[in-house]
Amino acid sequence: MAAIELRGVTKQYTSYGFFGNRSVTAVQDLDLTVRDGEIFGFLGPNGAGKSTTIDLLVDYAEPTDGSVRVFGNDVSEASVAARERIGVLPDGYGPIGERTGREHVEFAIDAKNADDDPDELLERVGMHGPDEYPVEEYSKGMAQRLMLAMALAGEPDLLILDEPSTGLDPNGARTMRKIVREENARGATVFFSSHILAQVEAVCDRIGILDAGQLVAVDSLESLRSEVGQSAEVTVELSTVPSKIPARVGAIDGVADVRTNGTTVVVACRNDAKAPVIAALHESAADVTNVTTSETSLDDLFESYTRGVA
Numbered sequence: 001m002a003a004i005e006l007r008g009v010t011k012q013y014t015s016y017g018f019f020g021n022r023s024v025t026a027v028q029d030l031d032l033t034v035r036d037g038e039i040f041g042f043l044g045p046n047g048a049g050k051s052t053t054i055d056l057l058v059d060y061a062e063p064t065d066g067s068v069r070v071f072g073n074d075v076s077e078a079s080v081a082a083r084e085r086i087g088v089l090p091d092g093y094g095p096i097g098e099r100t101g102r103e104h105v106e107f108a109i110d111a112k113n114a115d116d117d118p119d120e121l122l123e124r125v126g127m128h129g130p131d132e133y134p135v136e137e138y139s140k141g142m143a144q145r146l147m148l149a150m151a152l153a154g155e156p157d158l159l160i161l162d163e164p165s166t167g168l169d170p171n172g173a174r175t176m177r178k179i180v181r182e183e184n185a186r187g188a189t190v191f192f193s194s195h196i197l198a199q200v201e202a203v204c205d206r207i208g209i210l211d212a213g214q215l216v217a218v219d220s221l222e223s224l225r226s227e228v229g230q231s232a233e234v235t236v237e238l239s240t241v242p243s244k245i246p247a248r249v250g251a252i253d254g255v256a257d258v259r260t261n262g263t264t265v266v267v268a269c270r271n272d273a274k275a276p277v278i279a280a281l282h283e284s285a286a287d288v289t290n291v292t293t294s295e296t297s298l299d300d301l302f303e304s305y306t307r308g309v310a
């Protein structure tokens, strides 16, 4: 059984204001399967819809359309027992108030009907010591470590981490990655969202790339790496860009993306498509003034799939 199954999921937010209503489609027609036992990295630029997807997974938000299932259960109808199988580190919510870190962890353990030792959880995230003073005095990184300890309560079968590295120093980020691996080795599925590729590549089995609410790639890291190995970028400067050029170059076998910027045409393609691309541009009505080619890095690949802030 899949750990996570999204089918045709759309989420639209509508805000009603004095000057009119505004509607945003945060996620559109999303189909996504996360297998039981994998570490899945969920990537995308700011505003791509990652947190919205997580809100849908944990039933903080309701889909406008489509179905959201976790371990086969529709999340809106999931029983308390099914919800207890999920541990969540949300983005943008921290612990608040005068209670101590230890009390927060105890609360999380009780809420899960679990019998973890709070000190062990605090020790795992490197928070033993500061756990005895009020969380309102915590730094951002300390609060993030505490939220991680709370997410681990009850040995969840699914761990959902939204931007888990936020506020963490390098030691904290390393601890977080170690915990992700340990939890996965214990049998947990991990759904890990981030906009930083380097953070997920160290731990994830597969990654999905979300852009403007749509899934634009899902693959194992190895496949993406081999794609990177085979892919290239051709940058051609022309005296002018004839209107038919993007479509003509885009139709060449092996071309993944064609972008124009002024009189520059940038083509992402397989290595073996470089020569036909350059030939097609030479055959155009414009003069070619410069040609450069380069291999595409993993970051470039991410960039070619995404378009910046949605």
Ligand SMILES: Nc1ncnc2c1ncn2[C@@H]1O[C@H](COP(=O)(O)OP(=O)(O)OP(=O)(O)O)[C@@H](O)[C@H]1O
Binding pocket: 013, 014, 015, 024, 025, 026, 044, 045, 046, 047, 048, 049, 050, 051, 052, 053, 091, 195, 310
């Ligand atoms: N509660 C809300 N009401 C209205 N619009 C919202 C709400 N939550 C998110 N959005 C909009 O939905 C879109 C997706 O936002 P979301 O927070 O899911 O993106 P994200 O990928 O998590 O971004 P980031 O990496 O910046 O955290 C954005 O356009 C955002 O403005």
